Amino acid sequence: MKLAKRVSALTPSSTLAITAKAKELKAAGHDVIGLGAGEPDFNTPEHILEAAVKAMNEGHTxxxxxxxxxxxxxxxxxxxxxxxxxxxxxxxxxxxxxxxxxxxxxxxxxxxxxxxxxxxxxxxxxxxxxxxxxxxxxxxxxxxxxxxxxxxxxxxxxxxxxxxxxxxxxxxxxxxxxxxxxxxxxxxxxxxxxxxxxxxxxxxxxxxxxxxxxxxxxxxxxxxxxxxxxxxxxxxxxxxxxxxxxxxxxxxxxxxxxxxxxxxxxxxxxxxxxxxxxxxxxxGTQEPVETMRQAFEDRLNIIYEKLIQIPGFSCIKPQGAFYLFPNAIEAAKLTGFDTVDAWVEAILEEEKVALVPGSGFGAPENVRLSYATSLELLEKAVDRIQHFMNNHMK
Known part of the structure; x- marks a missing residue:
């Protein structure tokens, strides 16, 4: 069946694509660290959950x-x-x-x-x-x-x-x-x-x-x-x-x-x-918002310093959100890859770290890492990227 032209012109979401690939590897039993998804790793605050339950019980459905x-x-x-x-x-x-x-x-x-x-x-x-x-x-x-x-x-x-x-x-x-x-x-x-x-x-x-x-x-x-x-x-x-x-x-x-x-x-x-x-x-209370913001800032300050030590990486320190967006083109070239996309794919396959190539954001020399995950996993992910670099650098 022929689809509408407007659909054929669409480019699939790179963030959702990398997340799907990571989940596929995880389902196959691999220890995958996903740094692709753009969502906080905190649960919704308790008072909000309670309000939803109350609304359901009161028939607001x-x-x-x-x-x-x-x-x-x-x-x-x-x-x-x-x-x-x-x-x-x-x-x-x-x-x-x-x-x-x-x-x-x-x-x-x-x-x-x-x-x-x-x-x-x-x-x-x-x-x-x-x-x-x-x-x-x-x-x-x-x-x-x-x-x-x-x-x-x-x-x-x-x-x-x-x-x-x-x-x-x-x-x-x-x-x-x-x-x-x-x-x-x-x-x-x-x-x-x-x-x-x-x-x-x-x-x-x-x-x-x-x-x-x-x-x-x-x-x-x-x-x-x-x-x-x-x-x-x-x-x-x-x-x-x-x-x-x-x-x-x-x-x-x-x-x-x-x-x-x-x-x-x-x-x-x-x-x-x-x-x-x-x-x-x-x-309701905005205390959970500040608690989460502070946690992200703490992670950023720690993981940024580790990230910029990776050979071939240059990164402007973010001022907000929960992403790092380093330029990784030199890192890709140092390990024998012509593009950051190919480099990202290889890291996922070999080290089981899911990053999002910057090409999906109109910046093909960069890569996006979400730090909306635990500090332990972030540090492990950076170690794996460093391990990949050590194994492949010429």
């Missing part, structure tokens, strides 16, 4: 409004006010089945065929695929390593055309862990205002920030930037709720209304019990 429970929207609005000083109304917020679904729905209502979306590289793997599914055209701008993988206003302005509809800003970034400063965001924002383009601000890692760095939302910098920004966020990373699938978008009410209409014909509504759990996530 039916359809909800397509755009999410008003009570959850109010919790999200309160969170914006407390964290960024941003004011939103119920009509300016939609709850979706994960932040990924919020992005997908946004691009579906925003883009017509041929519309362009500027995507800085390295990028999260799903951005270009979601743009293409909406018949849009991804336009890539290189976030150079010497500039901490961040784009400049000059680079942004150079690729804007009369077909440019939006630019994506992901800070803290997956896969690099880099954070745009207030000044950098202001400069990028001036270009967006000048050319009247929408800003899609993916802030899913906002709570995971280290070394005294600050997360700033571009929407909080001025009323005119808030007006043209759609914030994407959710509870997946901040509250270790990846499987609950609750994300949201906030911004222009006409865009949010269109997203809600589309959601009514695609998902009907986000999972009811997960919404009640998310209310508890935002309204």
């Amino acid at each position: 039916k359809y909800t409004p397509s755009g999410g429970l008003a009570s959850l929207k109010k919790s999200i609005i309160q969170k914006f006010q407390q964290d960024q000083g941003l004011e939103y109304t119920l009509a300016e917020v939609i709850v979706c089945s994960g932040a990924k679904h919020a992005l997908y729905t946004l691009f579906q209502v925003l883009l017509d065929e041929g519309d362009e979306v500027i995507i800085p590289t390295p990028y999260w793997v799903s951005y270009p695929e979601q743009v293409k599914l909406a018949q849009g055209i991804p336009v890539y701008v290189e976030g150079r390593e010497e500039n901490s993988f961040k784009i400049t206003p000059q680079q942004l302005e150079a690729v804007i055309t009369d077909k440019t509809k939006a630019v994506i800003i992901n800070s803290p970034s997956n896969p690099t862990g880099m954070i745009y400063t207030r000044e950098e965001l202001e400069a990028l924002g001036q270009v967006c205002v000048k050319h009247d383009i929408l800003i899609v601000s993916d802030e899913i890692y906002e709570k995971l920030v280290y070394d005294g760095n600050e997360h700033v939302s571009i929407a909080q910098l001025s009323p005119e930037l808030k007006e043209r920004t759609i914030i994407i966020n959710g509870v997946s990373k901040s509250h270790s709720m990846t499987g609950w699938r609750i994300g949201y978008a906030a911004g222009n009410k006409e865009i949010i209304k269109a997203m809600t209409n589309l959601a009514s014909h695609s998902t009907s509504n986000p999972t009811s019990v997960a919404q009640y759990a998310s209310i508890a996530a935002y309204n």
Whole structure:
């Protein structure tokens, strides 16, 4: 059977592919250390689990409004006010089945065929695929390593055309862990205002920030930037709720209304019990969020120092999220491999360490390692990579 063109143009998720391969080897009895998946290794906090059980016992297992429970929207609005000083109304917020679904729905209502979306590289793997599914055209701008993988206003302005509809800003970034400063965001924002383009601000890692760095939302910098920004966020990373699938978008009410209409014909509504759990996530104690953040920072500080000792590795220390994104092209060449992809595949086969090649993020010389796993496993993984290097270096 002939499939739709939009499906044939898709590139499979490299993160899910490497995770699947690792699970396959593990099922075959191998001692595999997976550093590919982008989810915290902590369980969802107890008070959130209890709220879900309470919701089920009280019969909150039916359809909800397509755009999410008003009570959850109010919790999200309160969170914006407390964290960024941003004011939103119920009509300016939609709850979706994960932040990924919020992005997908946004691009579906925003883009017509041929519309362009500027995507800085390295990028999260799903951005270009979601743009293409909406018949849009991804336009890539290189976030150079010497500039901490961040784009400049000059680079942004150079690729804007009369077909440019939006630019994506992901800070803290997956896969690099880099954070745009207030000044950098202001400069990028001036270009967006000048050319009247929408800003899609993916802030899913906002709570995971280290070394005294600050997360700033571009929407909080001025009323005119808030007006043209759609914030994407959710509870997946901040509250270790990846499987609950609750994300949201906030911004222009006409865009949010269109997203809600589309959601009514695609998902009907986000999972009811997960919404009640998310209310508890935002309204309850935030102590588990800080405990998890501190654990990630401790792991980062230890494992980063070990990682940069590996021959052929160079790595900018991340400021947020839970990924390291070293340049590994020299490591690959030192061991006889022409590409980082081939090097990653060999390490999985020989040392049973699952890494994600940077090619899936638009950075083929790099590799992504998630430190959302125990320090013991992280140290063992680095030892295995070092062992591989020792065995293969010429």
